[in-house]
Amino acid sequence: MDAYDLITSGAQIRKLITKYVEPIMQEYGLRPVELDILEFITRENLTTSKEIMLRRHISKSHISKSLDHLLEKGFINMTEDENDHRIMRITLTQDSYKVISRVNDVYEQCKNVLLRGISDEEMHIFRKIIHKMNNNVDEELLM
Numbered sequence: 001m002d003a004y005d006l007i008t009s010g011a012q013i014r015k016l017i018t019k020y021v022e023p024i025m026q027e028y029g030l031r032p033v034e035l036d037i038l039e040f041i042t043r044e045n046l047t048t049s050k051e052i053m054l055r056r057h058i059s060k061s062h063i064s065k066s067l068d069h070l071l072e073k074g075f076i077n078m079t080e081d082e083n084d085h086r087i088m089r090i091t092l093t094q095d096s097y098k099v100i101s102r103v104n105d106v107y108e109q110c111k112n113v114l115l116r117g118i119s120d121e122e123m124h125i126f127r128k129i130i131h132k133m134n135n136n137v138d139e140e141l142l143m
Contacts, residue, residue: 076093
């Protein structure tokens with residue numbers, strides 16, 4: 001596999017996900033980065049914009065704009081931290097959990113498409129490889 005094959009494989013997967021997620025984004029008036037933020041808050045249990053910025057490698061301005069939009073749409077609440085009033089804590093609303101549930105259903109559909117015909121042994125090897133690749137990307141982005 002050359003570099004082009006590797007990069008375009010990732011792009012194809014992104015297109016598949018977009019195909020299924022686009023109707024949800026349109027229905028709720030959300031952008032891809034906002035869905036990513038909601039999903040990330042849920043999965044990683046992060047509660048501040050700084051945590052999101054450091055873990056997702058999203059710029060501070062992108063996060064700020066996205067959080068403002070999510071707040072305006074009623075998908076998150078933001079409250080001052082009890083110990084440090086400079087910190088705003090993010091919590092999800094019931095509406096955000098509805099969106100996340102639908103997105104997770106879509107992710108499950110995409111997973112089923114991607115893993116069709118792949119054995120348990122191949123999946124085990126793939127998990128190890130993708131874990132290493134993600135670590136490599138994280139290290140590179142933190143430089």
